[in-house]
Amino acid sequence: MFPTSCDTFVALPPSTEGQRVVFGKNADRPSDEVQEVVYFRANDYVPGTKVECTYIEVEQAAHTHAVVLSRPAWLWGAEMGANEHQVCIGNEAVWGREGCDGEEALLGMDLVRLGLERADTAEKALHVITDLLERHGTGGSCMEDNCNFTYHNSFLIADRTEAWVLETSGQRWAAERVTEGFRNISNEYSITTRIDKEHPKLREYAKSQGWWDGVSEFNFAQAYSYMNTARIEASDSRYCEGKRMMENSNGHITAQTLMEILRDKKSGINMEGAFLSAGSMVSVIPGVPGRSGVHYFTATPDPERSVFKPFIFVPDIRQLKHTCSPWYGEDDPVKQKPRFKSKPDRKHPLFLKHEVASAIIETTKERGKQILQNMRDLEKKKLAEMEVFLVKGVDDVDDGPSLVNLFSNTAQEEMEAYSN
Template sequence: MASRSMEPCSCDTFVALPPDTVDNRIIFGKNSDRPNDEVQEIVYFPAATHNPEEKLECTYIEIEQVANTSAVVLSRPSWLWGAEMGANEHGVCIGNEAVWGKEEVSDEEALLGMDLVRLGLERGDTAEKALDIIVDLLEKYGQGGNCLESGLLFSYHNSFLIADRKEAWILETAGKYWAAERIKEGCRNISNQLSIASKIDREHPGMRNYARSQGWWDGKTEFNFAAMYSYANTARMTTSGNRYWEGHKMLNKHKGAITSETMMKILRDKESGINMEGGFLTTGSMVSILPQDPALPCIHFFTGTPDPDRSVFKPFIFVPNITQLRGSSSPTFGPNDPVKKPCFQSKPDRRHQLYQNHERAVMVIETQKEKGRKILKEQRTLEKEKLKEMELVLQHKPLPGLDGRRVERGMKAQFLSSWRTCYSQQPLGLGWGSFAESGRTGMDVPEPSKAHEELVHSSHEQKWVS
């Protein structure tokens, strides 16, 4: 069985629905907290048609492929197949959390929770359908396997927050057993402990009988999933200082006025531990705007770099003919990848261009106070500009630089690639573009500009280029 000695306090996922949000939108957010040397990449996979006779190779095991998969954008540890969080072309978003409880975690290789995130996005066009897919695969293949790119064994069960334009679901698991809670309004968040109590809208058919057979439930008192399946001393999550409770308080503080910027602020909060530092740190962050009006696009913001407080949330919209996100995709090693069996005999350099640019900028932030302050200020200014542009998209208003043309339904109009322009003028070297013409994604990373190289690498006469 997997050791519990490595159980970190890591990952926080949030959702806010009307009436707690502005403009009848659903806001989704997640911080992915992983080992501090792990690279998280942002990758895009187009919709595809498959031969159902094919086998699909996930991180550790093969499963049956389906005939059709949806286009997805994923934020994932670069060594594995699945994802920590992501979205699909239908406006479904999923994030997972590591959880532990009375049911033992299996060391045997099966589907990782991160594999289930990707499978739910590729195969589900609503939040509830994605839930159906995840629980079907969970019951068929199980969950398990090492969740670290190392010889150190680290396994866990999973909880999931799944959202679409209309609703959200919390899905929490213990081995093959599971419970799900439907969220139709208000706020909800999950961390690293089971949180579904007596409001159970769907469940594994054997969940209650199994709890009774283990002596966890007497069959008479009200069934409380978290209380029955959690460790005895961690069933209650609303304790002072807990990340779950701190996140809950921050969401409720802004009830009725929650926006994407509110969610970004929560994800950047270090005092609560939500923006994690240390051996496990926040290696990637995501915020999504899911308008309930189907005529409006869903907008997804990713950092693709560690520490959201030193990163820029960069927008992504599903448009026709998107190309791969080269600058935020890690190098591939094919059949020679050390993650292939025998696993984890070595550890390659998986840093993508965006990650390397971010490292250089952070070095300046940490070693050159004044220049670092300017970098952080420009990051926020740039991010605010992009948020304003995306707000225009959501209001069907013209984007600056598009000659007054309106963004048409389905996002078939052309987008202004202004982030590339900004980063060529400012020595940040951290950004994806916002959006270019059809056939381009908004997230390609240019080579580091001369201005960036001048700021980071020159030991003489470093100056700010505006």
Template sequence: MEPYSCDTFVALPPATVGNRVIFGKNSDRLFDEVQEVIYFPAAVHNDLQKRLKCTYIEIDQVPETYAVVLSRPAWLWGAEMGANEHGVCIGNEAVWGREDISKEEALLGMDLVRLGLERADTAEKALDVIVDLLEKYGQGGNCAEGEEFSYYNSFLIADRNEAWILETSGKYWAAEKVQGVRNISNQLSITTKIDREHPNMRNYAKHKGWWDGKEDFDFTAAYSYMNTASMMTSSSRYCQGYKLLNKHKGNITFETMMEILRDEPSGINMKGEFLTTSSMVSILPRDSSLACIHFFTGTPHPERSVFKPFIFVPNISQLLDTKSPTFDLERPMAKKPYVKPDRRHPLYQKHQQAWEVISNRKKQNNVR
């Protein structure tokens, strides 16, 4: 399968209007995959002997988990993107590089997104959670239902005050604290500005012959095949996303972020075998007395989807209209030939019906 999937963005003051952090992500997945928007309340776990079942493996549970709202492919445990009650937002990207991708079942990058949100009340703590789990359990396994598709991950993690980029290759990683605006796509992008890193990351690169130990260490140059000098001059979605963010720098609002996610010429709004199956935009005010607002589409094609708001308040009921009715944790490749169940939730079905009506009207008008 071609390595295309997702774009994630963040803008921090003073790049934004109103002293707010603005976060956004397009989740680009297989065209027929349903993504649900689902809420999980905070919980206390008294029986720590009981293991937590993620998509493929079981891991140790923690005493307390925070309330989260997630946008996720309906067949798995983790999430493509989401937020928690403390205003932490995370999105992940598929990345490839020199290190062979592990197909052994471990934690998916999407599992790590959910675990970071459930276990951390700041962006940097979420980074700590993810790298600790990465070291203990590793990352790997099939990332698509009914298809062979595996990758490593990069993450954009934000809260009310700051944002971090975390990029991985196997168990090795580098992290960059964001200044101004930043985006990630399906390529490593951290170069020489490395604010945190795996303690053996440079030695491993040197051992593999990816770095001579003399030149300034460049994470992307060492761990990917990319020439970092051409990274910002290509027609890639990463480059186009960077240009769109900087075009609006100083005046970025949540509406601006939605426009970027809906942009088709850049390829950020994807169509084809891989398409934008769900989108998210969050407003994270620096003023802690103001609520964070998280917008989700829960449906494909952001240019014809409505971004619907979610706010963490007491006594939230389950989001039934965006919850897939056939969700289960069966292994997606266990039966061959694999037949995907109908995971369309009520909102997804209404979205499809509305588009069929619109399409038919357009055809009738063209005939006339």
């Protein structure tokens, strides 16, 4: 198997319109995997409480923030998501000189969720992730399979004022701060000599392994990258094409800009084949302190054939029923050892409807064309409606009741658009 996956983007002023931060990601995953979009409310916990992640338990925080997550339906963590404080995180698979076939520990996707639940700024999320990484490490299969598909992780973490790129190798890491312009990450180490924070023994370890001479300027990517560059070269074209497309819209980047980039198949960013773009996310975060952002998710494969549906954090949100997969509890094959002896049906209602619509698009030209037009019309309508809230803000009392079911109602409209 030759695994490749994921591209994540962030744009900050002055590269964006309207003094906003725009964040986007494709979650490229195995073609038979279901991506669900789920919501978890804020909560408080007594000292000593543990939280069960995908493979291991860790100590629970005293308080967790409300989060909306796009995740492979079989695991606890997430590929990408946002919290009520408008922090957004996405992660990527990366491979380096250091092996990544250790025992079960935290997945990079677990760290995405833990960072979102425990931090109200991007920099705090960085500290949450690196602290947990150093204490617990990462390990375990990243696929619902016995193939032992493992990797190191890179993360793009953003809030309304800045972003951080965090790249890991085992329990060591390097981070780069982004305060303006745009940045993207793909399946390769991209932090070079500009390092704003790092593991205390990052350089010492590289020197001990003979990856750095200790005299020349330290270059993280050069020191820690995989010696066989085949995987890096495979992802390089996506990374460069993503960067080029962002540059082409520099100064005018919007949510629509990132949606179109995530839909681009020629570049490979919208992936097809054994790995495909199973779910996509675009977030718009106003620069005005306290103003709510809008977070768009597809919850279905291939963003070109999906609707980016809006979500806004308001009080009293319930679980997102149309994009929530069946739950198997302790009977889930992922929870039992040996793991992955079978794969239960994890398709949620929107996924099932989307499968039918995709088949029609493939086989019936005129009907398929109409379905795609209906989907684009719905998305355009929602983008216009959300612009009002981005400009004026959200009043929890006046606007909250109408936005509680915003995402679920849009998912319902999408399903209706398949048949109209």
